[in-house]
Amino acid sequence: MDGPQGVNEARALLAGARRVVALTGAGISAESGVPTFRGDGGLWKRHRPEDLATPEAFARDPRLVWEWYAGRRSAVAACRPNQGHIALARFALASEAVLVTQNVDGLHERAARDAAGATDQDPSPALPLELHGSLFHDRCSGCGRVSAASATVDPSAVAALPRCGDCGGLLRPAVVWFGEALDAEVLGRAFAAARTADVCLVVGTSALVHPAASLPMATLEGGGTVVEVNPDETPLTRFAAVSIRQRAGDALPVLLGQDARRREWRPPNA
Ligand code: BV8
Ligand code: ZN
Secondary structure, eight states, rough: HHHHHHHHHHHHHHHOSSSEEEEEHHHHHHTTOOOOOOTTHHHHHHSSSHHSHHHHHHOOOOHHHHHHHHHHHHHHOOOOOOOOHHHHHHHHHHHOEEEEEEEOOOOHHHHHHHHHHHOOOOOGOOOOEETTTTEEEEEEEETOEEOOOOOOOOTOOGSSSSSSSSTOEEEEEEEEOTSSOOOOOHHHHHHHHHHHEEEEEEEEEEETTTGGHHHHHHHHTTOEEEEOOOOOOTTTTGGSSEEOOOOOHHHHHHHHTTTTSSSSSSOOOO
16 A cells, blocks of 8 residues: 555654564665666676675675675765655654664764764664664675775775785675575574564565565564565565555654654655
8 A cells, every 4th residue: 555545654663663674675776876776777687696696706705896885885974864864863862663674785874973962862772773784894704804995995806815814814895695604693693683573664675585575474463564665566565554665765764753844744845
């Protein structure tokens, strides 16, 4: 269901919820200029996930993998959080909402620090559980040590790739690749929040990658409801009480009661 009735129903579900968990995917960063994975011009259009986002790919051709990630890192560094990130950050600061993201772009954290800074608050309630790690940290492929991202990565030759100061192992982006386990503690916290949530707000994900895509199902199994924000239908749509066919930056300020201009939903340019 979409349109005025859908938006007002979703607002009521969120306003009446004691516990909300929000799960985001690449779509929430699309309006910031970060390419999604599957959309037009998406990241997977130019490269297949199997070619780059796997430990086998890194073992086979670390230079090519670093070329892709170094490019993404500099592209994302030039992007800024959008109204969708900001609305979620403000909501998490003002409620007990738990924010879970599949994104590695760090834009939720930047929105959290901006929103908290504006009101001199502690940003931690709005910091996301990053299921798939962070583009802006490196991890040693030898000893596993995690460090802040190397200032510059020169992917021109393997010999120029960044190495661990402790053991000399090749550094890699501190993200979770296909076929790799997610951090058990982060995943445990995300599912604990999902299982007890009254509402799981799912924003900007094609809901195809697991175990992240199972989080909304955990909310349903716990008796909660799912609200989806996505311009397109997804495999999750049929499980959602409301599915809003809008972009995150437009829908979230209204759904989360932060859009003073629109107490009730009216069609755009109404
Ligand atoms: C694991 C980090 C086990 C790297 C990523 C068969 C069935 C089920 C599962 C599997 C299976 N075969 C294999 C698996 C497991 C596999 C998986 O799920 N594969 C899929 C492809 C079937 N999962 C894994 O491998 C995971 N690990 O299972 O480990 C294990 C256990 C123990 C020991 C060893 C192993 C690891 C998965 C993590 C992979 N890493 N990212 C990087 O970023 O480079 S995944 C990456 O792709 C993202 O993080 C994200 O999760 C996913 C992309 O999905 P989305 O974020 O949804 O983006 P997408 O472009 O697809 O969709 C965007 C949506 O936004 C669209 O719907 C669009 O309409 C919408 N949109 C666009 N604009 C807007 C918008 N919405 C709102 N507003 C807008 N403006
Ligand atoms: Zn090391």
